[in-house]
Amino acid sequence: MAERSSPDGSRGNVTWHRALGPDELPEGRVKPVTCGDTTVAMTHQDGEYGALDNRCPHQGGPLGEGSIETGLLRCPWHGWDFDPLTGETPGSHDDCVETFPVEVREDGIYVGFPDEEPHERTVSDVIAETLVNWGVRQVWGIVGHSNLGLADALRREAAGGNLAYYGVRHEGAAAFAASAYGKLTGRPAACFSIAGPGATNMLTGLWDANVDRSPTIALTGQVESQVLGTGNFQEVDLEAAYGDVAEFEATVLPDSDHAELATRAAKTAILERGVSHLVFPDEIQTQSAEGVDPGDPEGRITDREITPPESALKDAVELLETAERPVIVVGHGARFEMDGIVDLAERFDCPVLTTFKAKGQIPDSHPLAGGVLGRSGTPIASHFMNEADLLAVFGASFSNHTGIAEYKPTIHVDYDAMTLGKFHGIDVPVWGEIGVTVDELEERLGDDLAAENQREELADRWEIWREEKATRREQTPERGVNYATAFEAMTRLVPDDAIIPVDVGNNTYAFGRYFEPEHQSVLMSGYLGSIGFAFPAALGAWAATQEPESEFAGRKVVSVSSDGGFGQYMSEFTTAVKYDMDVTHVLLNDDELGKISKEQRTGGWDVWQTDLVNPEFAAFAENCGGLGLFVDDPADLNDALEKAIAHDGPALVEILTDADPV
Known part of the structure; x- marks a missing residue:
């Protein structure tokens, strides 16, 4: 056995680790012990100690979880025997187990491991x-x-x-x-x-x-x-x-x-x-890959700024110049090109409506904003859709939930040729990158536009809608806080540049209707519409805020769900705590799958199996190591939201509400 050369136990090409205390392992027993990066099966037999590779050479069974029977170490997976001190197998077999040198010292049992070889690329x-x-x-x-x-x-x-x-x-x-x-x-x-x-x-x-x-x-x-x-x-x-x-x-x-x-x-x-x-x-x-170079994007990816066909641009310009009440509709596919689209809207003084997935891509406070169109939308957007004589649609896919009118003259711009005219014929389908297309349209448009100024009408419609929302906030819910009140408070208190992942269900319909965004980025499970999306999405969004060079660096993440959605992935709150993620989750708790209950009632079905048994979610957040706050009185809502948003780490605000989002 090699002689020690220094107090820390290292000598030559072997490093010594204390594996056991002096009397830790009884005679005739085996135990798995991890030393540094290596786990060994420590044995005590006939007054001596052994250290064997913990992995059986046959199926990889953990020898340290086996037993010593009749003087032999038996693998717990398939019963193969090995000498507990030498690692040899009985008989003429040569499938022995590697062993490591052992020293018995005053303070315990030490095992010597060869210094690691340089890592071999795989x-x-x-x-x-x-x-x-x-x-x-x-x-x-x-x-x-x-x-x-x-x-x-x-x-x-x-x-x-x-x-x-x-x-x-x-x-x-x-x-x-x-x-x-x-x-x-x-x-x-x-x-x-x-x-x-x-x-x-x-x-x-x-x-x-x-x-x-x-x-x-x-x-x-x-x-x-x-x-x-x-x-x-x-x-x-x-x-x-x-x-x-x-x-x-x-x-x-x-x-x-x-x-x-x-x-x-x-x-x-x-x-x-x-x-x-x-x-x-x-x-x-x-598998070894020594000498193999990794790949990279150099020379492997092209500029994707596709210019549309000239004929499509010509037809689009002609429709735009002659429209009296044009409306612009933007989808999630236009999210990186909003500056140019808003500039185009200002040429026409026309409304900009958004799909639900595109909520927040133009602030509701902008004088040309018309809010969300469709089932989760506002009466403002519906009005201007109905009154339009031309729709200019950028990066939207005409989902039936959005309600973009099929009977209106339409220009549709998208980078994906298959999306153009996907569900019905389009007057002018324009295949090209949205930013490039908007720039081309701006250059070709003349100064003599037929469009009337719709700004004043937009302001009037917003005033009507905001007055109606105020009356809805005054309605007394069956319990807790009504949805209109909850999202009015969020409109005031959530940072203007926050990232807001939302879920599905009544809470999300109400968010679409009542929350008025500024420059927030809204994320949702759009076409799949998967319950449970919001909180895992918050983890993904938070990661983007940690990239120093990212345009999202330092932004707050505030996610929204119901109890049904959060319940699917609530264990991930511990993930947020583990990595100290600065995420605030707003949980609207109605103790049921409220949207499904509503569909059962309106469809003539009995309400059945939509009720939920919930924990105290705020207490759960505290138990996980985060901040948890419970609100069942509108008077406490502002303070709770302010405290949670200001908290540096994972926070959850549980708001008791009823199942009716109206």
């Missing part, structure tokens, strides 16, 4: 580095047994400051967080899971990203490639499971061009504004 390193080169800065997920090699590569990138990793409580939250980040920033983030159930848990959030055109990358572990197709434990055909949700997917194989696969995944997510999926069989994650 397939996972190449892929992680490639994704970082393509701008992936945020990853949410759960580390598990079939993704450990990839997890270690992500750990190295996080340790180097190249990305941030957040361990969540449910993989569905990881996918929603990544989707929300993409919706907010237009840049891809990643979600991460094990094989089987971990991967399938992410599908709902990934479908949200798919239908809302959010760039998102899914990284899933998989069983070892040699047992694929045999029905192995946690084996799911992930390419089949993800086949419809992913624009690009591939299984990482031993001879793959690994940097190219990661490049394709990132490039597709960015250009197609959708989901990419990479599947990592367990053993390939740690």
Whole structure:
């Protein structure tokens, strides 16, 4: 046995760790002990101590969880025996277990470990580095047994400051967080899971990203490639499971061009504004990739500022110049081009209406703002839609929830040619990037426009609506605080540049109607309409605020949901506490699935199975280590919201309300 050379236990190429106290391990027992980064099976047999590799060479069983029987250490998984001191197997077999030197000292039992060799680059390193080169800065997920090699590569990138990793409580939250980040920033983030159930848990959030055109990358572990197709434990055909949700997917194989696969995944997510999926069989994650360079976007991505066809621009200009009551409608796809669109509206003195997904892209205080159109909208928007003689629609997809009139002369501008005329014929479909198209229209428009000034009419309509909202606030709810009062308070108190993820249900319809945005960014599960979106989305939004060079740096995140929505992912409040996320969640608690109850009543059904049994959510937030505040009296609402928003860390305001959002 080697001799110690220094008080700290290091000598030559071996480092010593104290593994056990002097009398910690009884005779005839085995115990797993972690020393630094290595776990060993510590044994005590015939008055001597042994230290064996904890991993059985057959199936990887944890030897430290086995037992010593008739003088032999028995693996707990399949019963193979090993000498507890030498690691040898009985008989002529040569599948022995590695052992480590042991010293008995006065203060305990020490084990010597060889100094670590320099890290050998792996397939996972190449892929992680490639994704970082393509701008992936945020990853949410759960580390598990079939993704450990990839997890270690992500750990190295996080340790180097190249990305941030957040361990969540449910993989569905990881996918929603990544989707929300993409919706907010237009840049891809990643979600991460094990094989089987971990991967399938992410599908709902990934479908949200798919239908809302959010760039998102899914990284899933998989069983070892040699047992694929045999029905192995946690084996799911992930390419089949993800086949419809992913624009690009591939299984990482031993001879793959690994940097190219990661490049394709990132490039597709960015250009197609959708989901990419990479599947990592367990053993390939740690396959050597020494000397392999990562990929990067240089020369691999083109300028996307597509100029529309000249004929489409000519027809659009002709309609715009002759319209007397034009209205501009903007969708979420126009969110990065609002300055030019507002300038265009000011040329015509015409209203700018938004889809619900685009709420907040123009402040309601702007003299040309007409509010939200559709089922979650305002009577102002409906009025101007009805009175319009031309609709100029930018980045919207004509959802039936939005209610853009099909019978009005329409110009539709979108970067996606398939979206143009998706549901019905359009008078002038214009294929091009929205910002480029708006600039081209501005240059071609003459000074002699037929449009009448609609500013005064807009102001009158806002005055009528605000007076009606005031009367609704005065109505006494069945209990607690009514929705109009709650969102009036939020309008006053939520910072003008906050990011506001919202959920689905009555609370969200009321938000669309009553909250008056300034420069806030609103995030929602638009086309999928998934309950539970809001709080995981808040985690994704908060991550964007932590990027120093981001336009979202330092902005407050204030999410909104009902009790039904928050209940689906309430465990993620502990994630917010773990990473000290400055997120305020406003929870409107009606103790039921209120929107479904309403649909049952109005549809002639009996109200059935929509009631909920809830915890005290404010107390739950406190129990998790955050700030929790409960409000059941309108007089206490302002103070609670102010305190929660000012709190530096996770906070939850539970507002007791009834199920009627009117």
